[in-house]
Amino acid sequence: xxxxxxxxxxxxxxxxIGAHLDADHDxxxxxxxxxxxxxxxxxxxxxxxxxxLRDAEVExxxxxxVRNIVLELAGNIRLHGISSRSEPELLVVNxxxxxxxxxxxxxxPRQEVNRLSDIIRDIKAIxxxxxxxxxxxxxRNQGLMRRAEPSxxxxxxxxxxxxxxxxxxxxxxxLGRAREVSSFALRSTVQVASA
Amino acid sequence: xxxxxxxxxxxxxxxxxxxxxxRIWGTSxxxxxxxxxxxxxxxYLQQRARQDQAFEWTVVLDLDQVISSAAIPLLGLMRTLxxxxxxxxxxxxxxxxxxxxxxxxxxxxxxxGVREQLGSIDGFSIDIVEVRKSGVARV
Numbered sequence: 001x002x003x004x005x006x007x008x009x010x011x012x013x014x015x016x017i018g019a020h021l022d023a024d025h026d027x028x029x030x031x032x033x034x035x036x037x038x039x040x041x042x043x044x045x046x047x048x049x050x051x052x053l054r055d056a057e058v059e060x061x062x063x064x065x066v067r068n069i070v071l072e073l074a075g076n077i078r079l080h081g082i083s084s085r086s087e088p089e090l091l092v093v094n095x096x097x098x099x100x101x102x103x104x105x106x107x108x109p110r111q112e113v114n115r116l117s118d119i120i121r122d123i124k125a126i127x128x129x130x131x132x133x134x135x136x137x138x139x140r141n142q143g144l145m146r147r148a149e150p151s152x153x154x155x156x157x158x159x160x161x162x163x164x165x166x167x168x169x170x171x172x173x174x175l176g177r178a179r180e181v182s183s184f185a186l187r188s189t190v191q192v193a194s195a
Numbered sequence: 196x197x198x199x200x201x202x203x204x205x206x207x208x209x210x211x212x213x214x215x216x217x218r219i220w221g222t223s224x225x226x227x228x229x230x231x232x233x234x235x236x237x238x239y240l241q242q243r244a245r246q247d248q249a250f251e252w253t254v255v256l257d258l259d260q261v262i263s264s265a266a267i268p269l270l271g272l273m274r275t276l277x278x279x280x281x282x283x284x285x286x287x288x289x290x291x292x293x294x295x296x297x298x299x300x301x302x303x304x305x306x307x308g309v310r311e312q313l314g315s316i317d318g319f320s321i322d323i324v325e326v327r328k329s330g331v332a333r334v
Contacts, residue, residue: 039203141308
């Protein structure tokens with residue numbers, strides 16, 4: 001499976017994250033928009049990711065968490081992202097010491113990206129690791145129950161609550177260019193326990 | 196309804212041909228972003244209930260992943276099953292067996308949340324069972 005090293009290096013340089021992501025050494029999988037908006041393609045990515053984690057003897061809880069985080073982020077791109085030939089979205093999963101990190105380098109209308117930033121800030125105000133998982137999943141469930149009747153409001157906050165709940169550290173978010181279209185980097189970290 | 200092996204839409208078999216047991220399995224993800232498969236299943240079950248009148252169904256929910264945006268229709272499906280029983284509680288029985296994998300915290304929380312939200316009535320129950328390598332255990 002292709003690892004998009006050149007694009008990853010561009011993102012590392014843009015967001016100054018060289019201490020956390022090394023395109024040549026610790027990337028498990030990477031995926032671009034075409035992989036992230038199509039169910040069959042995403043299944044290929046998820047299967048490859050799971051295999052690599054199992055090869056490293058990562059236990060089930062971490063694998064389920066990482067799979068769910070990738071699925072929620074892909075859904076976010078499908079629902080809110082915009083296609084751009086010059087800067088396609090990029091998802092990267094890397095292993096850094098005791099952590100698996102899921103990176104999303106995305107873009108969207110400035111209003112949508114600002115909303116995402118607000119959601120992440122609000123989630124941090126609800127609970128932060130290590131005593132966060134139950135609280136955030138319960139808040140996610142409450143959000144779902146409130147919206148139990150079909151409406152135009154889907155995912156969004158509840159998806160990001162799921163991502164934050166399954167992460168072991170607070171979500172890291174950095175805004176890139178902010179014009180009509182804003183770019184951003186988001187990182188979810190899941191601490192690994194050995195099988 | 197059959198599931199394509201690699202698509203992110205759940206497989207659904209609610210014909211109850213197998214001794215009154217139906218199954219929902221696989222992933223509700225990008226190909227089921229709005230949870231339409233669950234909404235369609237709920238509609239089908241309403242029609243089926245009108246046709247059958249009295250029945251005992253077991254619905255095995257064996258999902259690998261459910262994206263958050265599809266969880267609301269899944270809750271709607273469970274609510275429909277409860278309503279179907281409530282309409283004729285003396286002649287209808289539905290048991291949902293919601294299977295979760297040990298360590299799948301998101302699915303476990305969702306299952307518990309739905310069960311708490313709906314509560315139980317005579318003839319309708321949601322049993323959450325943990326699927327282990329050694330077998331299944333009720334949670």
